[in-house]
Amino acid sequence: xxxxxxxxxPAPTTELPTQYAPAEVEGALYERWVDRGYFTADANSxxxxxxxxxxxxxxxxxxxxxxxxxxxxxxxxxxxxRMQGYxxxxxxxxxxxxxxxxxxxxxxxxEEGKSRxxxxxxxxxxxxxxxxxxxGGRILGQLRRLGAGLDWSRERFTMxxxxxxxxxxxxxxxxxxxxxxxxxxxxxxxxxCLTAISDIEVDYQDDDGELVSLKYGEGDETVVVATTRVETxxxxxxxxxxxxxxxxxxxxxxxxxxxxxxxxxPVVADTHVDPEFGTGAVKVTPAHDPNDFAIxxxxxxESMTIMDERGVxxxxxxxxxxDRFEARSAxxxxxxxxxxxxxxxxxxxHSVGHCSxxxxxxxxxxxxxxxxxxxxxxQAAGDAVRDGRVALHPKDMEKRYFDxxxxxxxxxxxxxxxxxxxxxVWYGPNGEVVCVGPDDPIPGTEAEGWTQDExxxxxxxxxxxxxxxxLGWPEKTxxxxxxxxxxxxxxxxDIIFFWVVRMMMFGLYAMEDQVPFKTxxxxxxxxxxxxxxxxxxxxxxxxPIDWMNAYGSDAVRFTLARGANPGADVxxxxxxxxxxxxxxxxxxxxxxxxxxxxxxxxxxLPAPEEMTATDRWILSRLNKTVAEVxxxxxxxxxxxxxxxxxxxxxxxxxxxxxxxxKTTFFEGGEQAxxxxxxxxxxxxxxxxxxxxxxxxxTETLWTTLTGGETLVIAEWPKDSGFRDAxxxxxxxxxxxxxxxxxxxxxxxxxxxxxxxxxxxxxxxTALAPHEAAIRQLLxxxxxxxxxxxxxxxxxxxxxxxxxxxxxxxxxxxxxRLAKDLAAAEKEKAQATGKLGNEAFLAKAPDAVVDKIRGxxxxxxxxxxxxxxxxxxxxxA
Numbered sequence: 001x002x003x004x005x006x007x008x009x010p011a012p013t014t015e016l017p018t019q020y021a022p023a024e025v026e027g028a029l030y031e032r033w034v035d036r037g038y039f040t041a042d043a044n045s046x047x048x049x050x051x052x053x054x055x056x057x058x059x060x061x062x063x064x065x066x067x068x069x070x071x072x073x074x075x076x077x078x079x080x081x082r083m084q085g086y087x088x089x090x091x092x093x094x095x096x097x098x099x100x101x102x103x104x105x106x107x108x109x110x111e112e113g114k115s116r117x118x119x120x121x122x123x124x125x126x127x128x129x130x131x132x133x134x135x136g137g138r139i140l141g142q143l144r145r146l147g148a149g150l151d152w153s154r155e156r157f158t159m160x161x162x163x164x165x166x167x168x169x170x171x172x173x174x175x176x177x178x179x180x181x182x183x184x185x186x187x188x189x190x191x192x193c194l195t196a197i198s199d200i201e202v203d204y205q206d207d208d209g210e211l212v213s214l215k216y217g218e219g220d221e222t223v224v225v226a227t228t229r230v231e232t233x234x235x236x237x238x239x240x241x242x243x244x245x246x247x248x249x250x251x252x253x254x255x256x257x258x259x260x261x262x263x264x265x266p267v268v269a270d271t272h273v274d275p276e277f278g279t280g281a282v283k284v285t286p287a288h289d290p291n292d293f294a295i296x297x298x299x300x301x302e303s304m305t306i307m308d309e310r311g312v313x314x315x316x317x318x319x320x321x322x323d324r325f326e327a328r329s330a331x332x333x334x335x336x337x338x339x340x341x342x343x344x345x346x347x348x349x350h351s352v353g354h355c356s357x358x359x360x361x362x363x364x365x366x367x368x369x370x371x372x373x374x375x376x377x378x379q380a381a382g383d384a385v386r387d388g389r390v391a392l393h394p395k396d397m398e399k400r401y402f403d404x405x406x407x408x409x410x411x412x413x414x415x416x417x418x419x420x421x422x423x424x425v426w427y428g429p430n431g432e433v434v435c436v437g438p439d440d441p442i443p444g445t446e447a448e449g450w451t452q453d454e455x456x457x458x459x460x461x462x463x464x465x466x467x468x469x470x471l472g473w474p475e476k477t478x479x480x481x482x483x484x485x486x487x488x489x490x491x492x493x494d495i496i497f498f499w500v501v502r503m504m505m506f507g508l509y510a511m512e513d514q515v516p517f518k519t520x521x522x523x524x525x526x527x528x529x530x531x532x533x534x535x536x537x538x539x540x541x542x543x544p545i546d547w548m549n550a551y552g553s554d555a556v557r558f559t560l561a562r563g564a565n566p567g568a569d570v571x572x573x574x575x576x577x578x579x580x581x582x583x584x585x586x587x588x589x590x591x592x593x594x595x596x597x598x599x600x601x602x603x604x605l606p607a608p609e610e611m612t613a614t615d616r617w618i619l620s621r622l623n624k625t626v627a628e629v630x631x632x633x634x635x636x637x638x639x640x641x642x643x644x645x646x647x648x649x650x651x652x653x654x655x656x657x658x659x660x661x662k663t664t665f666f667e668g669g670e671q672a673x674x675x676x677x678x679x680x681x682x683x684x685x686x687x688x689x690x691x692x693x694x695x696x697x698t699e700t701l702w703t704t705l706t707g708g709e710t711l712v713i714a715e716w717p718k719d720s721g722f723r724d725a726x727x728x729x730x731x732x733x734x735x736x737x738x739x740x741x742x743x744x745x746x747x748x749x750x751x752x753x754x755x756x757x758x759x760x761x762x763x764x765t766a767l768a769p770h771e772a773a774i775r776q777l778l779x780x781x782x783x784x785x786x787x788x789x790x791x792x793x794x795x796x797x798x799x800x801x802x803x804x805x806x807x808x809x810x811x812x813x814x815x816r817l818a819k820d821l822a823a824a825e826k827e828k829a830q831a832t833g834k835l836g837n838e839a840f841l842a843k844a845p846d847a848v849v850d851k852i853r854g855x856x857x858x859x860x861x862x863x864x865x866x867x868x869x870x871x872x873x874x875x876a
Contacts (some may be wrong), residue, residue, distance in 0.1 A: 038710065393566055
């Protein structure tokens, strides 16, 4: 009894193959969904909109488990909303992935013995577009394989014509508002990719390096400084000390000699210096360190760039032409020869930044770049969360968000690449600087001395516009009016800084304080079954296509959803995918059995008084499950809703209701028809509830059961409010009896199918109508004339007397149990001894102590269980 409006089902059938074969179903079924337009949204619809834009995968990418994980959850959200009657848009697309894509094509050219410089900028860009058309977008086909219900008619690319116009428009607007500027600042430079990269594109890891202490100056003007990058001393333009440090008070304002050079540098007083750290004096290299650059700005120091874009030393002298790491060793040797090395520590483990794409050590470098002034934009992005217009889920992620957005530095948006959105700024022959919008004329020709800026924009600049540019902005399109603001951004917590903050800043700016999304649902990262991060460089990396080929897409999807706790990482192993495949098979086999035994959705549900207690129980549990699943969806608790559906379907419907109803079905008659209609209702609703997560097997079964068109647009079940506490209590008591007797049988070593004479005393309980089901499920045959109870089990007010004479060797069983009891008691004694040893407890790690406590608890449980088994055995 759920609120469940049936679609037209003119031809339900009882025919299903004996086994479910995903490979024979999934591809054709998905194409049918797409061809019939089930995923295509209508901007002119009067329905309430629900919108998600997919985080655009890189055009260079292939599907990995992280993609599959997030796509599964987004698909579940949008499929449910579509079934609930919303005009649902899930918009697909790809990111042009500036550095990664350019690297791919440059590698291809290198194999031909060419470079991009050989082709020139225009020809190289054409070559990248050719590569994109030929090789790019592989991942979109893989998303189809996964079953993603995306609106392919609206597929976008961050460099398509419309999005390029959006990028140029917002650049022009920000520039005119003084929020984009060009300045010389310290940036993160990758000597391999030959471009600036942002702070969040730098991966920090502990490397084995060296810490060298150097002596600057002479005599009483000597200062000792320490550095991990000795080569940068060639660019030192000061030594800084704290103004209150009395050790250096006599040196402040004086100049000291810089070793290996003919220069002297000043000693400056700056509160940035920690007098308690090291010697309390630091070398200052303004052109190669962000903190030193800030000191240099405060004191008007010269900034000396000492290496080129490839990390090669450019300073005249013996080190010119050496790579930075070669120069490091050579400079240390030269300083050592002059007696300038005070101390050396190797290895010295310290945090070093690496390019997130090529893993090259990043070089801080002074460079003229384009920047976004973020103070007001970041303030707006923070306020939108503070005032509740945007909800972060889980809520404890807010602290990380605020820590970042409230301390955001200006964003370097220029990249020294050829593939990407070229910066729309022209420079004239007389120093003119003109920013051009998409509808503005170019200010002049190359022949007249006008040139366009060589750099392109950071890829995250264009993807920061994704929620509104994909809907048609800057034009006022029907899509933008209907589907913006989007409802949910579902993405990994690892890119909250890369992408989420940028979309917040740009969305609030471009759309006049309209938020880009109402909720940010943050997921964890997919890890292997041991909790280790999956990586292409590790043997634990998994291609989800391999698992889909082996077990089906539904199995992969259900495994991922069942591990999706908000914000938490997701451990996953192949055993779990196999278990999900088994679940799909269980759904298939149980539905096939139901169809063969009269399950139907034809006609209204019978009145409760016409139903058995088992019927009323399952309908009561069904409505509770509907309510529970809805609550979990609204709270983005995918793991909990998946578990709820798993246990309801497998345990309650298939293992209990179907088994308890078999007697009714075998007996036939009117009661079998009533239960057949109830079973049809339960399967109908259960398949609807499961569909957003496991769409293929549920679609196949549901259309067979109901004759309906498709589950994609079927109505989502509603809780009717029907509850039957008495029936739930009665069936729970029945389950207790069956479970306890099964446990006893197993303890006595009886085979599951072995029949045993039994007398049932069900007086004083509500179980009398269930005697046939109890005997059927427990393999209990009626007592005969020679019946002699050797064991009596009191359970939940009932008594089950069993005659085990002749079924087991009592003496052998006692001997076996006595041996098990002795082993358990020995285990208990050993664990108790260790836990009573104070010296052991003082030294042992907490994890070891906890493990021993667990062994003790397990031994106690085993002793109690074995003793109970011995007491229940018949007397020999």
